[in-house]
Amino acid sequence: MNDSSIKTRPTAIILVIGNEILNGKTLDTNSRFFADKLFMRGINVIRRLTIPDTIDIIIEEVRKNSQICDFLFSMGGIGPTPDDLTRQAFADAFNLPLVRNPEAERIMREYCGERINEIRLRMADLPENCELIPNPNSSAPGFIINNCFVLPGVPELLESMYEEIEHKLPSLPRFMKKMKTDFFEGDYADIMEEVQRKFPEVQIGSYPAFSNPDYNNELTFESYEETRVNDAMAEFNMMLKDM
């Protein structure tokens, strides 16, 4: 891996907030959805962190993590029930008051009609001066504050709201090619090491497909330049054939 090129890339952290993820009740598919999207845009996800619905922990981790990345994506905890503490936590993390956002209130009143009540309107209480992220499916918006994008944990909502923020994110070239092989890691690890030395700007990964009947391992070659990916793969294959 070429550290200098990595460092010039935008970085992201995925912050998942929710007891239901920590206790195993729910399988977290959201952070993989985001990881995949960000990877394809050439943004490096440098960590994924899951924390409980505990306000002090959320505040602390928002402060710490937002300082060490270009974009922080938070998911979970922006509903109206007492276990939803993310809106308050982001306000506190950035020393902002939590205030009723007039535009959020207007959108929610229009969407909910007669069902609107003070409980639902809690979801319009947001850090002062944040930017709204439209929620086409259920109206209660997400929000952007500083470098943080704050989204709900419900996958259907999260995924539709990603489309609303995508245009705000950089898009840089990134190339990954995959290669399946029947060789074992114990046979090609030294070849992989040599190719990795020759192509430091290509990140090579090796992943056993333990119980897959079709192949034994999958290799990935990833870089910001397509030619380097191709060259590294060609070199690897040539050395494998000569083994």
Add this chain to the structure above:
Amino acid sequence: MNDSSIKTRPTAIILVIGNEILNGKTLDTNSRFFADKLFMRGINVIRRLTIPDTIDIIIEEVRKNSQICDFLFSMGGIGPTPDDLTRQAFADAFNLPLVRNPEAERIMREYCGERINEIRLRMADLPENCELIPNPNSSAPGFIINNCFVLPGVPELLESMYEEIEHKLPSLPRFMKKMKTDFFEGDYADIMEEVQRKFPEVQIGSYPAFSNPDYNNELTFESYEETRVNDAMAEFNMMLKDM
């Protein structure tokens, strides 16, 4: 949530090591497997963290995280290829030399027979004086060092190796009951808040089932005492009926 009872519970951190998780190539099912198992044993998972195959980051996070929990479970990066840096990182994190473990070597030689080679034997290079975790499916062991259980990322291996360490972990009572409802969060959030106030030792969660045709929300009631779970649920249902 009753903080004092939570604090007396054993705590765990799940550390996932691997670029393939960060870049979205692979869906992480391992940490949910562990989260579920640990929850059922009454152990509180206080965070889940995914980091890249970068040795300095692994060392730093192992040091930091192992100090703030009773048990750290690491998964990924103990294979023989150059992107497998977890064995070295754990040795460095605890200022131990990485040495060929004679018992691990013996097991691997017996399992691999003629296929054994110096590359495969890298997987027997482990932090000095660690305890081995048997790997019934492919011989290369995991290991225990201080309060850290170091396991592979391949789900089939990880899951079978969990059975080898389960007897080392505490098992404390924990009760969770779930309840599906057609009410909306915006209708019952204040009831939930009142019940939560009356039963601080019961953790109540509310989870929208957005596109599920069968119900609108699922509630969870969790505690270390079964009677408190039952009482909180009964109270909630009574108030909901009176609404």
